[in-house]
Amino acid sequence: MNSHDELARCLQRNRISRRQVLWLLGAGALSGCASSPTGGGAILVGMSEDEEKRVDQQVAPQQFSQDFGPVQDAAINNYLTTVGQRLDAKAHRPQMPYSYRVLNANYVNAYTFPGGAMGVTRGILIDLDNEAELAALLGHELGHVNARHAAQRQGQSMVAQVAIAGANIAAAGTGFGSLVDIGSQLGASVLLSSYSRDNEREADELGQEYMVRAGYPASGMIGLQQLLVDQQKESPGMLQTMFSTHPMSSERRDTAKKLAESKYAATNTRDPGQERFMDNTASLRRLKPTIEACQKGETAMAGKAYGKAEEQFRFALKATPRDYSANLLMAKCLSIQDKDAQALEYARTASRIYPQEAQAHKMVGVLALAQRDPASAYTSLDQYDRLMPGDASITFLKGVSLEGMGKRQEAAKEYTSYLRRSNKGQAAEYSYSRLKNWGYLK
Ligand SMILES: [Zn+2]
Structure with missing residues (x-):
């Protein structure tokens, strides 16, 4: 993909040994060198445009x-x-x-x-x-x-990893497979x-x-x-x-x-x-007291001053009762203080304000489960799953809800699906023990 000259220039610019880059290219983890869209110089990128x-x-x-x-x-x-x-x-x-x-x-x-x-x-x-x-x-x-910048950072972190891995590989005498693992791990690295x-x-x-x-x-x-x-x-x-x-x-x-x-x-x-x-931002500026109270409330929550945070959210909601963000923050703040029944009310309000937004449904699901209302928990968790698919913890919680509703077979399906994605931790142990007790596993 890269001409010899381009690769050489890129290596020089990025101070990386030729061997390291070849490893990464071989492992399919690194897209290689690209010419910078903004400057024309060669940059090392860990992601293609696609x-x-x-x-x-x-x-x-x-x-x-x-x-x-x-x-x-x-x-x-x-x-x-x-x-x-x-x-x-x-x-x-x-x-x-x-x-x-x-x-x-x-x-x-x-x-x-x-x-x-x-x-x-x-x-x-x-x-x-x-x-x-x-x-x-x-x-x-x-x-x-x-x-x-993100593609470049990805490229650099791969190189940093391979430098470490290179030493390990040399020590362990293992080969190429470890590098492929590294490539896939880095794919999930935090982008922001x-x-x-x-x-x-x-x-x-x-x-x-x-x-x-x-x-x-x-x-x-x-x-x-x-x-x-x-x-x-x-x-x-x-x-x-x-x-x-x-x-x-x-x-x-x-x-x-x-x-x-x-x-x-x-x-x-x-x-x-x-x-x-x-003119164009007037509607948002009218919410300024609400937004500022939410900011103060979040700062108080980060400092574990929950009473003070609750006061701020109450103020925000007095000014704008149908503010999605303020309702959800209030729910979160009350839930941390173990006021789950009250928290559930606010989470429900939030989910009605923006039914197309996922987070409120998750919160309703978790709180309803804590309130021993598995049927309504299941409805909300399922709603979340539709809007934001792929969250393994939701699969587990759906299993718990179905179990609470007495639907053992459907619960077992969710637990099995959860275990396929995660096999460590309490939720995995719980899923496993359920499946075993119910005779789905030997
Ligand atoms: Zn910036």
Whole structure:
């Protein structure tokens, strides 16, 4: 796949021994060297473009669901998409299947998957001042996709692993099989773990370039970086994720400022689109007291101050009784305090607000089971399974519910299916003992 010259150049750039790379290529774990879409240099990538797209399809829906799903407000999602498309048309990889949604999560963040599936939390959106800052935020995420940072990180972690494995293989005298195992293990590695500082710098630079190409003033990037610096000072608790994925804000702000005042100086008379931004995000801004109370509540929960957290969620729900996120957070907070019956009420409300969102159904299922209502638990768990297939723990819990309903044969089916996917831990032991007691296993 790689010409001799390309491989040699790539090895040199990435300081990897030829033998290590050949191992990885042989094991099918490494896609090899590619030319960087943004710079023309050779980069080492652990995913092909098709794999990047596949990762989005497989992993992104789970993560978006964890973040309470997209806001059910077509107008605001369309607005975000319009701004995103204005930018991605000017990016280095316009062919990628970019998609944009505002998430119901309250914490301050935005992220992207390697194929371009992006999420922007409502928590950060209410803090932005104009469309140019939003363009800076989306431009930064586009920068990660276009420079193929996730694919590069995957490539590097494979090389790091193979260096260790190489020693083990030499010591154990085993052969090629171990490498194939390593390849498959790495496939599951966390995609949203932090990027390197160099990756962040590059994403900023590309983001500012894209926003300028799309007609925005370069100063939007300064506004965005300043917001992050301020947030870090004001409420560091709320921002763990943002700053583990996007560190070193003041340096980044200064760089953005330097570029806006030199290379892009001519763009700063452009309209930052404040009025347009305010009009299009007005519905979300009306929820600001609710979102901020949820932020405080989540911070209190992280600090195990559950009474204080409950107070915040109560405030949020008084302002917006039908807020999906606030109802689910309240359910979670009450459940931690062993107030399961009350928790179940809030989880049920959440599941009725957004029946197409998975997490509330899971919560209802688990809480109903704890309340010894296996039939209603089963209905909710099954609903979750349909919306978000592939979660082994749900299979187990469906088994428990069916057992509680006296449906032994159907329960055995779920336990068997669970054991096929997981054979360690308490749930596996329980499944096994049931199947054995019932005579399905000898
Ligand atoms: Zn970033």
